[in-house]
Amino acid sequence: MKKKIPFYAWHILVCITFMLLPYAFTSTGSVFNLPNLSHNGHDRIYFLIYFLLLLFFYFNYYYLIPKFYFSHKMVSYFGIIVVFLLFFLWISTYFDHPERNFLDFGKRMPLHNKMPHSFPPNFDKRGGPPTQYSHTILVYLIGVISSLLFAINNQLRKVEKEKMQSELSFLKAQINPHFLFNTLNSIYALAIKKSDKTADAVVQLSELMRYIITNANDDVISLDKEINYINNFVELQKTRLGNTVNINYKVEGNQYGKCITPLILISFIENAFKHGVNPNQDSEIKIHINIEQENLILFVSNNKVKSSPSESGIGLQNTIERLTHLYPDTHDLTIDDNPETYNVTLKIKVAC
Known part of the structure; x- marks a missing residue:
């Protein structure tokens, strides 16, 4: 709801500005005069035409x-x-007569003196400023083109957002099975050793x-839940590895009171193990x-050891891509890959 209030306020401001635009520069030389709807016929016609053009802008945009x-x-x-352009040209001409202008609050001509009208309209080129076709056509075309540009831009942003969500879902789908596979291998190693810790590892x-x-699958979660998840992962690795590795955690x-995208940290930790x-x-x-405060700094370091060849880190690469998508300007990732150690430093904003 908080996001909708500025949205509606912005539209109301634009609508008011548009309605007052014809009165910004007047023939009297003043910069701005409020419309005099009760005594000025041109003001009444301008008001009617601009109001209808405003309604058409939203009708065109949304329908x-x-x-x-x-x-x-x-x-x-x-x-x-x-068809609508012809309609607006007809409106600008038809109501440029006191006997036809329903906005005219002054004295009306008797009904029998009203001039007959026909359709299609007979555009009177001798009318005042509101009947100048060039002005009506210009404002109308600006409204049509701007609504098209806004709608196309909004459509492109929507498609881009859907594409990004699809990519992120695909990356998550890759990470989860990859992690499960590695963890099951860890428990399998405990079972082979007939370790008493196997049951704890399963829990x-x-x-x-x-x-x-x-x-x-959530977009963001509370940081304490992600930290608890990492705690469980590290404890599982300690159970599996015992005293064969020194884990400084x-x-x-x-x-x-802080938030983070789920599974955005675990791949760097999993890669170290x-x-x-x-x-x-x-x-x-x-x-x-x-x-x-608003930032989290993750530092992961491991010695490079001789191990059996394995596939490149799918989870790690996907996490880097997710960071690019979700934290384009709010993260800083540094990877120091040297002959002896592999070090990762990630600084990421975690403010909700």
């Missing part, structure tokens, strides 16, 4: 363009536009999957999350 133009019924659309996995099913700062763990080598993984 004619979607119904005909975007439905590729071009002949019908431009035919209607021509931790169920918590992770509950989060994915419940929150992964800490979270600092206030994580409440995927490429930085080898039981036969000294392995160390650092995961530091620091929340500072």
Whole structure:
């Protein structure tokens, strides 16, 4: 509702400005005069024509363009536009007579003295300024063209938004199975060892999957839920790896009252466990999350160890693409890939 109030206020302001436009420069030399509808015939006709043009602008924008133009019924659309143009030219001529002007609050001519009229209209080129066809045509065409431009621009933005949402849904669909596959491999390794921690790992996995099913499709979630999800993931990795790797994990700062896109951090952490763990080598993984006011800083570092060849990180690449889509100007990602270590620093805005 808060977003609609400025929208309506802007439209009301534009409508009032448009209605007062004919009176901005007057023949008296003053910059602006309010319309005198009770005594000035030209003001009354200007007011009527501009009011009808304003109504037609919205009628064209909300009905004619979607119904005909975007439905590729071009002949019908431009035919209607021509008909309405003739109508406005007729209106500007027909009501430029006191006996026909229903806005005339002054003395009316007797009914028997009223001039007969016919249709199609007989355009009187001797009329005053309101009957100047060039003025009516110019304002009419400006209204038609501007409504077309606004509608086309809005349509393009809508298509772009739908395309982005489709891309993000595709990226999420890739991340979730990828993560599940890796986690099931971890539990499988525990089961092979007949570890007593297998049951705990299954419970931790169920918590992770509950989060994915419940929150992964949301646009944003509270930051504390995402942090809790990462906590469960790290604990699951500790259960699986035991003492074979040194895991330095800490979270600092206030994580409440802040928002973030779900699953935007986990890929960097998952990548560290995927490429930085080898039981036969000294392995160390650092995961530091620091929340500072409106920003979150994630630092992930792992030693490069010898491991069996694996596919490139699908989840990591997709996360980078999601960051580009969702946080184009509110994130800073630095990846330091050197021979000994792989370091990631991500600064991202988490204000709701």
